Amino acid sequence: MPRRSAATSDGKARPNIEEPETETSQTVAAGQLRAFIERIERLIEERQTITDDIKEVYAELKGTGFDTVATRTLIRLRRMDQAERAEREALLDLYKNSLGMV
Amino acid sequence: MPRRSAATSDGKARPNIEEPETETSQTVAAGQLRAFIERIERLIEERQTITDDIKEVYAELKGTGFDTVATRTLIRLRRMDQAERAEREALLDLYKNSLGMV
Amino acid sequence: MPRRSAATSDGKARPNIEEPETETSQTVAAGQLRAFIERIERLIEERQTITDDIKEVYAELKGTGFDTVATRTLIRLRRMDQAERAEREALLDLYKNSLGMV
Amino acid sequence: MPRRSAATSDGKARPNIEEPETETSQTVAAGQLRAFIERIERLIEERQTITDDIKEVYAELKGTGFDTVATRTLIRLRRMDQAERAEREALLDLYKNSLGMV
DNA sequence: CCGTAATTAACAAAAC
DNA sequence: GTTTTGTTAATTACGG
Numbered sequence: 001m002p003r004r005s006a007a008t009s010d011g012k013a014r015p016n017i018e019e020p021e022t023e024t025s026q027t028v029a030a031g032q033l034r035a036f037i038e039r040i041e042r043l044i045e046e047r048q049t050i051t052d053d054i055k056e057v058y059a060e061l062k063g064t065g066f067d068t069v070a071t072r073t074l075i076r077l078r079r080m081d082q083a084e085r086a087e088r089e090a091l092l093d094l095y096k097n098s099l100g101m102v
Numbered sequence: 103m104p105r106r107s108a109a110t111s112d113g114k115a116r117p118n119i120e121e122p123e124t125e126t127s128q129t130v131a132a133g134q135l136r137a138f139i140e141r142i143e144r145l146i147e148e149r150q151t152i153t154d155d156i157k158e159v160y161a162e163l164k165g166t167g168f169d170t171v172a173t174r175t176l177i178r179l180r181r182m183d184q185a186e187r188a189e190r191e192a193l194l195d196l197y198k199n200s201l202g203m204v
Numbered sequence: 205m206p207r208r209s210a211a212t213s214d215g216k217a218r219p220n221i222e223e224p225e226t227e228t229s230q231t232v233a234a235g236q237l238r239a240f241i242e243r244i245e246r247l248i249e250e251r252q253t254i255t256d257d258i259k260e261v262y263a264e265l266k267g268t269g270f271d272t273v274a275t276r277t278l279i280r281l282r283r284m285d286q287a288e289r290a291e292r293e294a295l296l297d298l299y300k301n302s303l304g305m306v
Numbered sequence: 307m308p309r310r311s312a313a314t315s316d317g318k319a320r321p322n323i324e325e326p327e328t329e330t331s332q333t334v335a336a337g338q339l340r341a342f343i344e345r346i347e348r349l350i351e352e353r354q355t356i357t358d359d360i361k362e363v364y365a366e367l368k369g370t371g372f373d374t375v376a377t378r379t380l381i382r383l384r385r386m387d388q389a390e391r392a393e394r395e396a397l398l399d400l401y402k403n404s405l406g407m408v
Numbered sequence: 409c410c411g412t413a414a415t416t417a418a419c420a421a422a423a424c
Numbered sequence: 425g426t427t428t429t430g431t432t433a434a435t436t437a438c439g440g
Contacts, residue, residue, distance in 0.1 A: 029168075036163045037177060040156055044177075047152040051432085054145045061138045072433070075139060075146075091376045098234040099241075099380070153431090157421085171423080172298040174430095179291050186284050189277060196274040240367045241381060247360045248381075254353040255415090258346055259437080265342045270335075273439080276414090279343055279350075357416080378417075 058068050077085070096102065164170050266272050364374050401407075 032166065033163075033168060033173070036159060036166075036168065037173065037180075039159050040173075040177060041180070043152050043156045043159065047149055047156075050145050050149040050152065054142055054149075057138060057141050057145070061135075064134065064138075066135060066138065069434080071135070071139065071142075075142060076433090078139075078143075088375070091373055092379055095237065095373075095376050095380050096383075098230060099238060101380075101383070153421095169298065169302060172295060172302070175291060175295045175298065179288065179295065182284060182288050182291065186281065186288065189281050189284065193274060193277045193281065196271065196277065200271060200274070236370065237367075237372060237377070240363060240370075240372065241377065241384070243363050244360055244377075244381060245384070247356050247363065251353055251356040251360075254349050254356070255437090258349045258353075261342060261345050261349070262438090265339075268338065268342075270339060270342065275339070275343065275346075276438095279346060280414095282343070282347070375418080382417090 058071070061071060062068050160170050160173070163173060262272050262275070265275060364377070367377060368374050
């Protein structure tokens with residue numbers, strides 16, 4: 001929201017076309033904000049749908065006999081940079097050695 | 103590949119014995135796995151696109167003079183309201199059931 | 205051990221010859237790391253104890269004739285109420301600040 | 307509330323003789339439930355405190371120059387080792403029992 | 409025991 | 425840059 005004009009109590013922001021002079025910048029801003037919020041909420045919903053789809057694929061995959069954890073790991077590894085992976089592994093080895101966890 | 107011989111009863115992972123030439127069960131399973139992984143990676147990509155869209159909307163909103171932090175808080179509150187309504191309904195259902203008011 | 209000091213090309217963290225009295229920087233770092241790990245493991249253990257306590261209370265409650273699912277839902281609702289109140293307050297503060305009502 | 311006629315043999319549900327007609331079994335049950343809920347909420351709070359402590363230790367550890375990700379991995383590995391050991395021991399016990407080596 | 413639901417850890421992103 | 429904060433993955437616990 002415009003930081004100064006702040007929140008109206010009702011939040012309805014209905015623009016009355018028959019009373020054009022009552023439309024303050026406040027209600028305009030409220031309407032704008034509402035529009036932004038609705039766009040975002042719509043996108044969040046879509047994103048959630050995709051997340052659910054992913055879950056379904058994993059379920060299907062599991063039903064076919066594959067291991068979901070291993071598959072997730074695989075996908076993560078594919079995304080991970082190779083050099084990064086090596087570095088992380090080296091660090092872990094270093095720590096293990098220092099603790100005698102060979 | 104499937105950990106075991108596809109311990110499910112549906113037998114989807116079973117290689118086709120009528121096509122013994124060249125395609126082993128291993129390669130079939132590998133192909134299946136690859137297909138699953140590609141589906142998932144595609145979905146992850148789509149999801150990331152939406153995340154980027156959301157980011158853009160926040161940027162636009164900010165450019166219009168709104169406060170992103172406050173807007174995020176608002177959206178979170180609206181989500182909490184929804185969740186709370188759902189919980190209340192669930193609890194009410196529990197009570198109704200326990201009173202035989204199915 | 206600390207990331208930087210171990211990053212030598214050989215990775216061995218060779219003992220300091222000017223401090224011949226047995227304790228190398230490596231063993232010091234290892235001791236430190238071990239101490240941190242033990243503190244964390246101790247805390248994790250304590251936390252698990254509490255989780256078990258909670259489980260016991262639910263069992264007792266169930267034995268008294270209460271419904272655990274409904275009770276869990278209730279507790280969740282109470283937590284959501286608290287969280288929501290906190291969020292509303294945070295939002296209000298944001299508004300107040302933006303209006304210079306510090 | 308207790309699903310059925312509630313508190314039976316323990317005597318806790320006995321009406322207060324000084325307010326015999328106003329205290330119903332319902333209010334007694336409500337009080338009991340409230341007590342259970344408060345106990346649980348208290349425990350949850352304690353558990354959260356410990357979780358926060360753990361976070362602090364990680365912060366301190368990081369400040370000393372250690373890598374938190376590697377350390378977390380290490381701790382996880384140690385727990386797995388322990389679990390494995392426990393399992394192995396349980397198996398050994400089983401074998402001993404089956405051989406009458408109690 | 410199996411699937412679901414809650415908690416915890418890991419990772420990614422954004423504010424200061 | 426760094427240090428939270430928010431999101432996603434994985435573990436753990438619970439009820440059916």
